[in-house]
Amino acid sequence: xxxxxxxxxxxxxxxxxxxxxxxxxxxxxxxxxxxxxxxxxxxxxxxxxxxxxxxxxxxxxxxxxxxxxxxxxxxxxxxxxxxxxxxxxxxxxxxxxxxxxxxxxxxxxxxxxxxxxxxxxxxxxxxxxxxxxxxxxxxxxxxxxxxxxxxxxxxxxxxxxxxxxxxxxxxxxxxxxxxxxxxxxxxxx
Amino acid sequence: xxxxxxxxxxxxxxxxxxxxxxxxxxxxxxxxxxxxxxxxxxxxxxxxxxxxxxxxxxxxxxxxxxxxxxxxxxxxxxxxxxxxxxxxxxxxxxxxxxxxxxxxxxxxxxxxxxxxxxxxxxxxxxxxxxxxxxxxxxxxxxxxxxxxxxxxxxxxxxxxxxxxxxxxxxxxxxxxxxxxxxxxxxxxx
Numbered sequence: 001x002x003x004x005x006x007x008x009x010x011x012x013x014x015x016x017x018x019x020x021x022x023x024x025x026x027x028x029x030x031x032x033x034x035x036x037x038x039x040x041x042x043x044x045x046x047x048x049x050x051x052x053x054x055x056x057x058x059x060x061x062x063x064x065x066x067x068x069x070x071x072x073x074x075x076x077x078x079x080x081x082x083x084x085x086x087x088x089x090x091x092x093x094x095x096x097x098x099x100x101x102x103x104x105x106x107x108x109x110x111x112x113x114x115x116x117x118x119x120x121x122x123x124x125x126x127x128x129x130x131x132x133x134x135x136x137x138x139x140x141x142x143x144x145x146x147x148x149x150x151x152x153x154x155x156x157x158x159x160x161x162x163x164x165x166x167x168x169x170x171x172x173x174x175x176x177x178x179x180x181x182x183x184x185x186x187x188x189x
Numbered sequence: 190x191x192x193x194x195x196x197x198x199x200x201x202x203x204x205x206x207x208x209x210x211x212x213x214x215x216x217x218x219x220x221x222x223x224x225x226x227x228x229x230x231x232x233x234x235x236x237x238x239x240x241x242x243x244x245x246x247x248x249x250x251x252x253x254x255x256x257x258x259x260x261x262x263x264x265x266x267x268x269x270x271x272x273x274x275x276x277x278x279x280x281x282x283x284x285x286x287x288x289x290x291x292x293x294x295x296x297x298x299x300x301x302x303x304x305x306x307x308x309x310x311x312x313x314x315x316x317x318x319x320x321x322x323x324x325x326x327x328x329x330x331x332x333x334x335x336x337x338x339x340x341x342x343x344x345x346x347x348x349x350x351x352x353x354x355x356x357x358x359x360x361x362x363x364x365x366x367x368x369x370x371x372x373x374x375x376x377x378x
Contacts, residue, residue, distance in 0.1 A: 063330045070330045088320035095326050114313060117306075124303060127316075131277035135324040137284050141252045141259045143332060144365045176333045 004032070004106055007078055008053050016125035025119070029112040035099040041081070042097040048086035050109040051129060054079050057103020060170060063095050071173040072135065074100075074162060081105070084133040100166060143176040151175045152185045193221070193295055196267055197242050205314035214308070218301040224288040230270070231286040237275035239298040240318060243268055246292020249359060252284050260362040261324060263289075263351060270294070273322040289355060332365040340364045341374045 005027050012018055012026065030053075035041060041059060042048055054077045061073040061083070072095070075081045086093035087110065116123040142151055152175060156163065163171060172182040194216050201207055201215065219242075224230060230248060231237055243266045250262040250272070261284070264270045275282035276299065305312040331340055341364060345352065352360060361371040 061326070063326050065330060065334045068334060070333055072326045072329055084323055085320055085325060088317050088323070090317070114310075117313070118310065121303075121307065124306070128277050128279070130319070131274055134273055134277070135326060135329055136274060137250070137252050137261045137324060140261055140324055140329055140332070141254060143329070144259055144362075145254045145257060173333075 004055050007055055015128045016122060018122060022122060029108050030106040032106050035103045037099055037102050039099045040096060042083055042093055044094060044096055045092040047090055048083040048093055050107045051080050051082040052105040052107040054081055055104040055106060057099060057101045059097055060100055061095060061097050071170045080129045080132055082133050148177045148181050148185050193244050196244055204317045205311060211311060218297050219295040221295050224292045226288055226291050228288045229285060231272055231282055233283060233285055234281040236279055236281055237272040239296045240269050240271040241294040241296040243270055244293040244295060246288060246290045248286055249289055250284060250286050260359045269318045269321055271322050337366045337370050337374050
């Protein structure tokens with residue numbers, strides 16, 4: 001608990017100067033869970049009913065299509081994770097969230113987030129945790145407007161550690177290119 | 190006012206069974222504004238500090254790149270509109286929102302949304318208005334995994350009216366293809 005709080009606290013104090021008492025109040029609402037590699041945190045048709053802080057491990061947010069699985073986002077330790085569309089509408093998800101490694105998470109339910117917001121208006125600031133759950137317009141712009149070489153260079157600049165940590169097939173999918181194109185791009189660089 | 194409320198009310202009662210008094214309370218917090226075609230509702234480096242209901246007209250949400258403008262989303266009458274990333278983080282936007290036609294909007298500020306949430310917990314349901322502001326994972330998946338013909342067919346199925354309403358160059362950008370490719374796709378169909 002002490003270890004996990006030392007990871008979660010900075011993610012909260014970054015968005016607002018919560019008091020020690022508020023942080024304690026928040027941490028009492030967390031549920032801890034471990035997931036094995038390849039285990040689903042959220043499957044299609046399930047409702048995303050809370051947000052999870054990744055204590056260790058990593059996840060991919062993906063969408064199944066008729067002939068493939070598209071990697072939309074990666075999430076790693078010290079990030080908050082949920083399906084934003086499902087969370088906001090409380091409708092079944094059309095996406096999937098899978099552990100890419102054995103992972104540990106701490107989850108706060110939507111019910112408890114609302115409970116905290118009622119208990120103290122400061123907790124309304126938790127809203128900004130949602131920003132990390134959104135698909136950034138910048139990623140869509142990158143996919144649409146940049147060459148495969150530029151896309152890979154951008155990934156290396158922003159998330160150099162992802163390249164060795166995640167399977168190349170998933171990196172290629174995230175960058176909107178085939179694994180073969182990604183191989184060629186890497187060979188050139 | 191009566192006319193505008195008759196448009197806004199259904200967008201609210203769809204998400205929660207607000208009382209007449211609550212709807213009245215909400216509508217008192219709205220600011221009305223008209224925009225000329227090509228006028229910016231939000232420019233880069235401005236903070237999105239409220240959400241706007243489109244009474245009439247349309248907008249495009251776009252991102253400037255080094256050599257072009259990428260159309261990320263279209264918004265039309267009876268939709269709510271904002272830059273989600275900027276709204277949630279209260280950081281300057283990296284996107285632009287421009288009127289595509291002469292348009293009328295009704296805006297509620299973030300400050301007033303919070304005021305309403307304090308006044309009555311029911312107003313926390315306004316949260317789900319944010320869902321429409323997010324870039325849907327489905328759109329990213331479409332761009333990444335479908336052929337130009339499939340993408341155009343999907344647009345025709347989902348938003349048939351957009352095709353004649355908005356410039357082809359913007360439709361092409363939204364579908365992640367060149368205007369030339371879009372012309373060929375249309376000629377084939």
